[in-house]
Amino acid sequence: MDTKNKIINSAIKFFLHLGYDNTSLGAIAEDVGIKKPSIYYHFKNKEDLFILSTSYILESIEEKVTQSIENSYSAKDKIERICLSLIEFNHNLSAQINNDYNKPINMINLFHTAANKFPILKKRINDYYTFLHKTLINAMLTGQKNKEVLKEIDAKSTSMELLAQIEGHLVISSLFSNYDTSSIHQSIFNIISNLLTNNEPSKKFFKHKTKTLSLNTKW
Amino acid sequence: MDTKNKIINSAIKFFLHLGYDNTSLGAIAEDVGIKKPSIYYHFKNKEDLFILSTSYILESIEEKVTQSIENSYSAKDKIERICLSLIEFNHNLSAQINNDYNKPINMINLFHTAANKFPILKKRINDYYTFLHKTLINAMLTGQKNKEVLKEIDAKSTSMELLAQIEGHLVISSLFSNYDTSSIHQSIFNIISNLLTNNEPSKKFFKHKTKTLSLNTKW
DNA sequence: GTCTATACGCAGATAGAC
DNA sequence: GTCTATCTGCGTATAGAC
Numbered sequence: 001m002d003t004k005n006k007i008i009n010s011a012i013k014f015f016l017h018l019g020y021d022n023t024s025l026g027a028i029a030e031d032v033g034i035k036k037p038s039i040y041y042h043f044k045n046k047e048d049l050f051i052l053s054t055s056y057i058l059e060s061i062e063e064k065v066t067q068s069i070e071n072s073y074s075a076k077d078k079i080e081r082i083c084l085s086l087i088e089f090n091h092n093l094s095a096q097i098n099n100d101y102n103k104p105i106n107m108i109n110l111f112h113t114a115a116n117k118f119p120i121l122k123k124r125i126n127d128y129y130t131f132l133h134k135t136l137i138n139a140m141l142t143g144q145k146n147k148e149v150l151k152e153i154d155a156k157s158t159s160m161e162l163l164a165q166i167e168g169h170l171v172i173s174s175l176f177s178n179y180d181t182s183s184i185h186q187s188i189f190n191i192i193s194n195l196l197t198n199n200e201p202s203k204k205f206f207k208h209k210t211k212t213l214s215l216n217t218k219w
Numbered sequence: 220m221d222t223k224n225k226i227i228n229s230a231i232k233f234f235l236h237l238g239y240d241n242t243s244l245g246a247i248a249e250d251v252g253i254k255k256p257s258i259y260y261h262f263k264n265k266e267d268l269f270i271l272s273t274s275y276i277l278e279s280i281e282e283k284v285t286q287s288i289e290n291s292y293s294a295k296d297k298i299e300r301i302c303l304s305l306i307e308f309n310h311n312l313s314a315q316i317n318n319d320y321n322k323p324i325n326m327i328n329l330f331h332t333a334a335n336k337f338p339i340l341k342k343r344i345n346d347y348y349t350f351l352h353k354t355l356i357n358a359m360l361t362g363q364k365n366k367e368v369l370k371e372i373d374a375k376s377t378s379m380e381l382l383a384q385i386e387g388h389l390v391i392s393s394l395f396s397n398y399d400t401s402s403i404h405q406s407i408f409n410i411i412s413n414l415l416t417n418n419e420p421s422k423k424f425f426k427h428k429t430k431t432l433s434l435n436t437k438w
Numbered sequence: 439g440t441c442t443a444t445a446c447g448c449a450g451a452t453a454g455a456c
Numbered sequence: 457g458t459c460t461a462t463c464t465g466c467g468t469a470t471a472g473a474c
Contacts, residue, residue: 003439019332021240024467037470038440046468108390112328113238115394129395160391160399161406165380168387171327172379175334176348180379187380190413222457243449256452257458265450441474448466456459 004042006032011053013097020050020113047118054114054121057107058128061089065135075143076196079162082136083188086166106174108167133159140195149195162191223261225251230272232316239269239332266337273333273340276326277347280308284354294362295415301355302385302407309389325393327386352378359414368414381410 001009010031014023025046029036043049068081090107114121136159143149169184193199220228229250233242244265248255262268287300309326333340355378362368388403412418 019238019240019335021238025469026467034439035441036468037442040469041439106331108394109328109331111394112325112390116238125394126396129391130397133395133397157399157402157405160388160402161384161409164387164391164403164406165383166387167390168383168385169379171331171386171390172348172383175327175330175344176352177345178349178352180376183376183379184383186376187383190380194409244451245449253457254459255450256460259451260457439474441472443471443473445470446468448468450464450466452463453461454459455461456457 003032003034003038007034007039007042007049008053008056011049012057015050015053016093016097016107016110019109020117025049050114051118051121054110055124057093057110058124061086062128062131064089065132069135069139075139075146075148076192078139078143079136079192079195080188082132082139083162083166083192086132087170087184090170106171108171129163132163136162143195147197150197150199153195158191158195162188165191222251222253222257226253226258226261226268227272227275230268231276234269234272235312235316235326235329238328239336244268269333270337270340273329274343276312276329277343280305281347281350283308284351288354288358294358294365294367295411297358297362298355298381298411298414299407301351301358302381302411305351305385306389306403325390327390348382351382355381362414366416369416369418372414377410377414381407384410 007028010028011023014028014031017023025039026036028049029039039049043052065082065085068085069078072078072081093107111125115125116122133156137155140149140153140155140158144151144153144155165187166184169179169187173179173181173184226247229247230242233247233250236242244258245255247268248258258268262271284301284304287304288297291297291300312326330344334344335341352375356374359368359372359374359377363370363372363374384406385403388398388406392398392400392403
């Protein structure tokens with residue numbers, strides 16, 4: 001990995017851990033094994049580094065979501081995979097980042113800071129949610145054509161419900177120690193099974209497809 | 220309002236807007252109409268001011284939630300009121316704070332910073348979610364005794380689902396411009412109506428009881 | 439490309455007068 | 457209780473050598 005990627009890699013770690021303001025370029029430099037001014041050779045300034053780092057995370061998620069449904073033709077399967085991709089991305093990111101400390105990590109927090117501080121990231125994050133929203137809606141609409149999904153379902157509000165459920169669970173899991181990790185799978189399963197024409201009445205547990213989303217690759 | 224309350228009032232505004240790090244004591248002092256060192260007469264330091272401000276918000280929400288269900292004896296009504304209280308508190312806070320700028324505001328973000336930086340607030344926020352969780356569970360359990368709520372329902376996971384739905388919608392609403400404000404009411408209505416024994420099949424819109432939760436009172 | 443040295447500004451905090 | 461003046465440390469950023 002070249003220095004530039006090392007810096008972004010480390011920056012993401014720090015930004016997720018400490019936020020934008022509490023992350024100092026000196027700390028990133030030390031982590032990478034260079035001196036502070038060297039960062040300025042690769043990036044214009046701290047803002048530039050932050051914007052690129054955040055954009056990289058967003059691109060990675062979108063890529064993983066797209067890949068996850070590539071070979072899937074059932075609406076149920078697609079929706080499940082999209083939701084699982086989001087959850088697993090967050091979990092993998094936490095697992096990778098949360099090595100030393102015992103602090104809650106949450107991408108939402110990063111997104112919020114990003115949207116607040118930098119208009120370009122506000123737009124980018126909005127595009128990210130638009131992408132997720134559209135992808136979920138498309139899965140439902142094709143499912144309705146196949147008679148797999150109930151025709152009365154409103155795809156837009158259901159997509160919003162799924163996204164809110166996922167983001168909400170991720171947020172609460174980092175703030176509430178009593179949180180039960182499995183409950184998000186149950187919730188998503190409930191929402192999805194309510195969409196389907198062959199809705200099995202017994203509330204089975206959501207099958208957890210552990211197709212791990214690798215974050216160990218280059219940033 | 221005395222100076223100390225004026226400072227907390229202003230501090231909450233700034234902390235919600237700009238976060239802990241971007242809020243300077245000088246700005247708060249200017250807003251209140253005093254000089255920076257005067258803040259140190261009322262508060263030990265910036266951390267102290269932040270901890271007291273955040274605690275005040277949490278206490279206010281808990282108080283409003285408690286008040287909202289005081290005269291309610293139906294489980295459905297209680298659950299609805301708890302959820303609405305949370306949504307309205309956030310909305311009222313945003314409306315009160317979001318006067319000048321056009322920036323997303325979200326308490327979750329404040330909670331996250333608070334939990335990350337100050338162990339005492341991490342505990343306090345955990346207690347806050349425990350309170351909400353227990354209050355919702357109690358409403359469901361009494362509903363099950365009255366045969367108002369289906370006995371198969373798992374109160375714990377349903378409470379978690381409701382909280383996640385609310386927090387998730389609030390988060391997304393501040394990051395996604397396409398977000399439809401009404402969808403949260405629909406989602407909560409769906410979850411609640413699935414709990415009830417006299418579950419009406421037609422998905423009616425969630426009745427929006429606009430009992431405004433005042434935040435204009437003293438902090 | 440990376441370094442040492444350094445300028446610069448900002449914000450938290452204190453001393454001490456009134 | 458509130459003020460003016462001031463200290464202090466930290467973090468961004470640049471200059472310029474190697």
